Amino acid sequence: MTIIQVPRPPKSAFDPDRPVSSLLKAQMEYLHEAEKRLPSRYHSEIYVNAVKTEGEAAKYIRHVTEAIHAAHLDAAFARMRVIPKRKPVIEIAAVADEQAERKAAIQKKRSGKKSVRKDRPKT
Amino acid sequence: MAPGLDKLQHIVVLMMENRSFDHMLGSLKAVNAQIDGVTPDLSNPDTNGNPVQAQPLAEFQAQLQPDPDHHFPAVDLQIFGGSTEPNRVANMQGFVKSYFNQQKDAGHSQKIMYYFAQNQLPVLTTLALQFAVFNRWFASIPGPTICNRAFAHYGTSFGRVDMNLIYLNEPFKSIYDRLIGATPKHTSKLYYYDTTSSTMEITNLLQNQPELFGTFAQFLDDCAKGNLTDYSFIEPNFNDHESDSGEEVANDQHPDHNVQAGELFIAQIYNAVKSSPLWPNTALLIVYDEHGGIYDHVIPPACPPDQFTASANDTGTGMPFAFDRLGVRVPAILVSPWIPAGTVVNRVFDHASIPATVTKFFLGDYSPRSPRETNADVFIEPNSGAVDPARNLLSLDVMRTDCPDFDV
Numbered sequence: 001m002t003i004i005q006v007p008r009p010p011k012s013a014f015d016p017d018r019p020v021s022s023l024l025k026a027q028m029e030y031l032h033e034a035e036k037r038l039p040s041r042y043h044s045e046i047y048v049n050a051v052k053t054e055g056e057a058a059k060y061i062r063h064v065t066e067a068i069h070a071a072h073l074d075a076a077f078a079r080m081r082v083i084p085k086r087k088p089v090i091e092i093a094a095v096a097d098e099q100a101e102r103k104a105a106i107q108k109k110r111s112g113k114k115s116v117r118k119d120r121p122k123t
Numbered sequence: 124m125a126p127g128l129d130k131l132q133h134i135v136v137l138m139m140e141n142r143s144f145d146h147m148l149g150s151l152k153a154v155n156a157q158i159d160g161v162t163p164d165l166s167n168p169d170t171n172g173n174p175v176q177a178q179p180l181a182e183f184q185a186q187l188q189p190d191p192d193h194h195f196p197a198v199d200l201q202i203f204g205g206s207t208e209p210n211r212v213a214n215m216q217g218f219v220k221s222y223f224n225q226q227k228d229a230g231h232s233q234k235i236m237y238y239f240a241q242n243q244l245p246v247l248t249t250l251a252l253q254f255a256v257f258n259r260w261f262a263s264i265p266g267p268t269i270c271n272r273a274f275a276h277y278g279t280s281f282g283r284v285d286m287n288l289i290y291l292n293e294p295f296k297s298i299y300d301r302l303i304g305a306t307p308k309h310t311s312k313l314y315y316y317d318t319t320s321s322t323m324e325i326t327n328l329l330q331n332q333p334e335l336f337g338t339f340a341q342f343l344d345d346c347a348k349g350n351l352t353d354y355s356f357i358e359p360n361f362n363d364h365e366s367d368s369g370e371e372v373a374n375d376q377h378p379d380h381n382v383q384a385g386e387l388f389i390a391q392i393y394n395a396v397k398s399s400p401l402w403p404n405t406a407l408l409i410v411y412d413e414h415g416g417i418y419d420h421v422i423p424p425a426c427p428p429d430q431f432t433a434s435a436n437d438t439g440t441g442m443p444f445a446f447d448r449l450g451v452r453v454p455a456i457l458v459s460p461w462i463p464a465g466t467v468v469n470r471v472f473d474h475a476s477i478p479a480t481v482t483k484f485f486l487g488d489y490s491p492r493s494p495r496e497t498n499a500d501v502f503i504e505p506n507s508g509a510v511d512p513a514r515n516l517l518s519l520d521v522m523r524t525d526c527p528d529f530d531v
Contacts, residue, residue: 002249002525002527002528003527003528003529003530004245004246004249004527004528004529004530005245005529005530006245006246006386006387006390006529006530006531007245007383007386008383008387009183009184009372009381009383009384009387010381013183013184013372013381013383013384014363014370014372015363016362016363016364016365018363018379021190021377022190022267022286023140023267023268023286023323023361023377024361024362026268026269026286027321027323027361031321034329034330037330054362054363054364054373055362055363055364055365057362058319058320058362058363058364058365059319059364061318061319061320061321061362062318062319062321062364064321065318065319065321065322065329066318068329068330068333069318069333072333
């Protein structure tokens with residue numbers, strides 16, 4: 001089996017100050033359209049037309065991507081919060097049943113105890 | 124009997140950015156004469172008509188600045204050499220002229236003809252020689268990134284030749300929607316590098332179906348745990364940025380991003396697939412979205428038109444475009460332990476072949492699809508009925524154990 005060494009790029013390859021390319025501009029414009037459709041609490045305060053470098057573009061892209069995921073997660077969570085409303089009712093019912101059973105058992109026990117007491121020979 | 128196809132359960136596609144076949148793999152002609160790479164006679168005229176030869180002088184970074192123009196009018200010039208006659212003939216003689224137009228620098232414009240020597244790209248050239256390399260895989264459109272990537276997801280760009288990313292309420296479903304909507308249901312995932320790079324073209328899906336998306340870290344984890352979906356599409360990192368783990372260098376190989384960073388990325392993906400328990404069951408396609416304005420010598424062929432037409436105004440050339448010609452040739456390599464080393468494929472493909480292949484393999488007959496996709500060839504044969512051995516690239520009877528490893 002051949003093992004091939006893969007050289008790493010030099011440190012100098014990293015340049016977040018590189019001017020933003022037309023590709024990244026298109027991506028930002030697209031994400032800006034997506035951002036506008038999100039509820040306002042997810043909006044960034046970044047003015048996309050003022051973004052000039054890859055580093056600045058990256059911050060905006062990250063914000064909107066995370067905002068899209070967060071908006072969907074929040075919506076899913078809200079749906080989950082609505083659906084389980086019935087659950088507490090069942091639980092309450094179950095608790096009520098349990099309470100009723102427990103009450104009955106206590107009463108039975110009490111009445112049993114009483115009878116024991118009653119039956120117990122006086123000393 | 125095709126054991127490779129019998130075993131195949133997962134198709135993974137990695138789409139890199141903006142490099143032509145000759146630029147990345149042209150050097151391999153000297154190693155394997157079947158590979159249609161660079162020969163010493165290839166040249167383009169400069170603005171004075173003097174020939175500029177293709178030379179192995181490409182550099183990893185800082186050479187192709189500004190980014191070579193690859194929008195529709197520029198690619199038209201690159202392919203047709205500047206002719207706008209009705210009966211013009213493609214000749215691939217306009218690359219230097221096109222790059223000259225950007226800076227009016229005759230010396231600099233020659234760099235568009237440069238290609239990488241084999242030893243500069245140990246990952247891509249090794250994979251090309253060790254598995255199947257495609258001599259005729261073309262971009263879907265003689266145009267820029269977004270419309271070309273759309274073909275990989277939808278089998279069409281719905282008439283667009285530009286960088287518009289919005290594809291809503293269109294008549295054809297994405298490959299992801301087809302798979303997850305099928306009965307029985309199939310699985311699919313689009314992995315972007317991280318949230319700071321995000322996804323390039325299908326914000327429609329990101330907005331409405333974020334569950335279809337994962338990050339590169341998740342891809343590595345899915346490979347390691349044997350959790351790959353039926354179909355996976357991977358996007359590289361499109362920008363330099365800081366992350367929690369430090370500096371992330373763009374690895375998409377889009378000029379002027381560092382080409383070695385892309386090599387490393389390809390090697391990581393290959394290693395992840397190869398070390399996965401799913402290696403016997405997985406085929407990995409590595410392909411580039413378009414040529415990025417960089418020289419290639421093969422004339423893009425005509426193809427059956429799509430049902431859409433881009434207007435003369437939209438193309439910017441004064442001529443409408445019926446999507447009846449492919450874009451410039453790009454590198455494409457298919458990796459699987461069932462492919463013999465040194466396989467060279469001469470059939471014609473473009474990015475519409477991706478949804479065509481995935482659809483036919485997992486779903487069989489499917490409708491509706493675009494005319495371009497319906498007419499596109501498939502690179503993996505559907506494993507139903509008789510398989511034509513002449514077309515089946517996963518042709519070995521026994522899985523290879525001599526596949527290379529990359530030390531990253």
